[in-house]
Amino acid sequence: MTFDFTTAEALRTAEALRPPEAAEAAGVAKAPGCGRTNALRIPASVESLEPVSAFVLGLGDRAGLTESSLYRLRLAADELATNIVMHGYRGEPGEITVDGGIDPDEVWVRFQDDAPAFDPRQGMRAPQLDVPLEERPIGGLGVFLAFTAVDTFEYELVAGRNVSTLVMRRPTAD
Numbered sequence: 001m002t003f004d005f006t007t008a009e010a011l012r013t014a015e016a017l018r019p020p021e022a023a024e025a026a027g028v029a030k031a032p033g034c035g036r037t038n039a040l041r042i043p044a045s046v047e048s049l050e051p052v053s054a055f056v057l058g059l060g061d062r063a064g065l066t067e068s069s070l071y072r073l074r075l076a077a078d079e080l081a082t083n084i085v086m087h088g089y090r091g092e093p094g095e096i097t098v099d100g101g102i103d104p105d106e107v108w109v110r111f112q113d114d115a116p117a118f119d120p121r122q123g124m125r126a127p128q129l130d131v132p133l134e135e136r137p138i139g140g141l142g143v144f145l146a147f148t149a150v151d152t153f154e155y156e157l158v159a160g161r162n163v164s165t166l167v168m169r170r171p172t173a174d
Contacts, residue, residue, distance in 0.1 A: 032144035044085045044094035052081045052098055056109055059100045061171055068168065073168045077109055079146035080120065080164055088115030088162070099141035102170075108149070110165040117162060119155045121147065 040055045042048035056077040061072040077098075084096055100109040120143055127134055147153040152167035 027048055039097055039099035040097060041097050044089040044096050044115070046085060048096070049078065049081055049085065052096075053078060055098055055100070059102065059109065060107060060168070063102040063168075065107060065168060066171055069168050070170075073107070073166060074137060076146035076150045076153070076166050077111075079142045080111055080166070083120060083143065084111065084113050084115060084162075088118060090115075094126065104170075105172075106167050106169050108165055108167045110163065112164075113162050114160070115162060117157050117160070119157075120164060121153070 038055075040051060042051055053074060056074050057070065060073050065073065081096065081098070090093070094113060094115060097112040098109065100107065126144060150166045151169050152165075154165045154167075156163045161172075
């Protein structure tokens with residue numbers, strides 16, 4: 001597991017959407033400190049899901065998210081990370097990069113992986129509340145709950161990498 005410290009602005013550039021080694025080679029600035037965010041590089045395994053949760057909780061806490069917003073952001077991040085591990089890499093070795101940032105009006109978490117291209121919104125469907133649980137098809141409900149829990153979900157395929165970004169608005173000062 002590796003932590004990188006990079007400015008939120010730099011991470012949102014196209015250069016930062018490359019694999020971590022390419023971002024370093026392109027000169028993405030690295031500097032610890034206030035107003036910065038960190039990146040977590042982990043193996044795509046079930047054992048790595050807990051550090052993802054801790055990363056998201058720490059980021060949301062520093063951003064001052066409400067308890068409800070923090071819960072929903074963690075739910076979406078847990079679902080996305082689990083789907084990358086279980087369905088993206090399908091048990092094969094791989095790596096996930098998770099980074100995030102705190103902007104004046106939002107907090108964001110981005111996942112990057114080299115699993116086969118897949119937009120998690122494909123096949124996402126609203127639950128069939130009028131159908132008994134035992135008659136509903138298995139799967140898809142977690143994705144629906146997760147991505148409707150955040151304020152924004154974005155997916156892009158960048159240079160062959162899956163790039164998914166979760167965004168929650170920060171509370172406004174009264």
